[in-house]
Amino acid sequence: MTAIFKKIWNFSEEEQGNIKKSVIAGFFHALFNSLQFAAIYYMLVEIFSGTISYQAIFISFVILFVSLIGKILTQKISQMNQTHAGYFMAAHKRMEIGEKIKKVPMGFFSDYSLGRLTSIATTSLSLVEQWIPMLLVLVLGGTLNTLVFVAGIFIFNYKIGLIASLGVLVFFIVTSLMQKKSISNSSKIAKTQENLTKNVLSTIQGMQVIKSYNLDGENNEQLDKSIKDTSNLLLKLEKSLTPYTVIQRIVVGITIVAMIFVSVKLNIYGELVLAETIMMIMASFVIFEGLIGAGSNMAILRAAENAIDSVGFINEIHDMKEGSISTPIINYDIEFKNVSFSYDEREILKEVFCLIKEKSMTAIVGPSGSGKTTFCNLIARFWDVDSGEILIGGKNIKDYRIENLMDSISMVFQDVYLFEDTIENNIKFGNPNARKDEVIAAAKKAQCHDFIMGLQDQYQTIIGEGGTSLSGGEKQRISIARAIIKDAPIIMFDEATANIDPENEDKLKDAIESLTQDKTVIMIAHRLKTIRNADQILVLNKRRIVERGSHKTLMEHGGLYKDLMNAKYISESWKLTN
């Protein structure tokens, strides 16, 4: 039991002060609650002694009033501190998760499903936010409330005090057995809830595919199963705990009857006066109030403990080790020195050497799946190489601070993600401090100003999640504007072919020229024209750079490059004549 409190205490970190205040306020609430019995007792003594006076009524009224005001105030203070503690405990952890996932390699997201992270950031932390401080006050405050009453009863009569203590003790034993039962199920519940979140996410994200392939039933089967699993497990838990709650009620009932019986007997034998007997009878009904609240909440406290454990998973995430170089990079030559890289067991690059000169344009070509995107992702440290090293400006990229490295690189890929925010903010993502006129200038260079001005709210238009309300070409140009405003010295670009119609092609070409001027450019090139103009072409195939050089030399060489270009030429001319 104390282990749970310790865990919650450690978890609450900066919010410990507020939790302390909340529990102390809960304790005073218990004291003020018992004060009303003092007032009633005083009145009863006066009534039964036959000397009731206005003064006695007034004193009782004052005590009741103080009890009421005290209860309201302490409850308010306790609730305010609980809300503050709960909200900020969860908020700090959510921010910690956000910071952490910025520094993990992309492999993390394949190894640990999005469902697990989402479940932690939503379900688990919501449980922490809503329940933990409140449960602490209910459990600790409720227990204290009962202990204060039991102590009060002992003062009146130790015999009735003993009966009350015995009842409370048995109640505690039953509650701790109930807790043990709920421990065995709580980790299973967390797992099924993770599964449910994963399936809901996957259904929402893949809705377009589900609809277009009419997979409604098939996909829902999985979702239905995880919903059923979750509800079955929750029902099972509820059922398994029912006998304990029934026993708790029986213990309460027996203790109340025993206390009333003994109180009446002691009155008959003259050991208790009538006022004391009535007080004992009243006390027997309220003594368990706090404890029942505490007991039923202990099971939830266990679920909350489980939520804390699942949040603890973020401490196991190993972030990428970063270097200490934070000074601006002076030279942007990029060099691969004997680089090998695998996804799990599958080797994608093997002993790759290459030099990309500063302010040059390198085109990467190769068959689909040859590792062109991977090559770029390694430069940005989305993944770390298995062996060898990648240098920028003569220094291993691992020696730079990640922020410093990312400030130096812009990536524009085909799979553009836009946030559910205004167009202006989406562009400013490249430079949050940019002024409005800088945003407009970047949009003009990226050839997207005109279509933005045609939208109802222009730069303030909110785009749907993932940029759903824009066409592929429009999204691509916004991502170019984002990169222009970032003005990073290294640009990695996956040249779009699929999203661009002939009308937009020239606009996009101008946008790319604006973006890549005077930069070190690595282009996963698809268009013949781009490839031809590159200073250097790297041809990737079967894990290695198999050919390198200018378009002219590679065509003369007559290898894979020439085959690829011929195939490309045929397909491009086919497109034109079609």
Ligand SMILES: Nc1ncnc2c1ncn2[C@@H]1O[C@H](COP(=O)(O)OP(=O)(O)OP(=O)(O)O)[C@@H](O)[C@H]1O
């Ligand atoms: N996160 C990943 N986990 C495991 N394998 C991956 C991952 N990303 C890519 N791969 C695999 O690595 C290989 C190289 O992928 P990559 O995307 O780098 O190739 P590409 O040359 O850019 O392909 P394309 O021209 O089709 O875009 C592919 O076989 C791909 O299936």
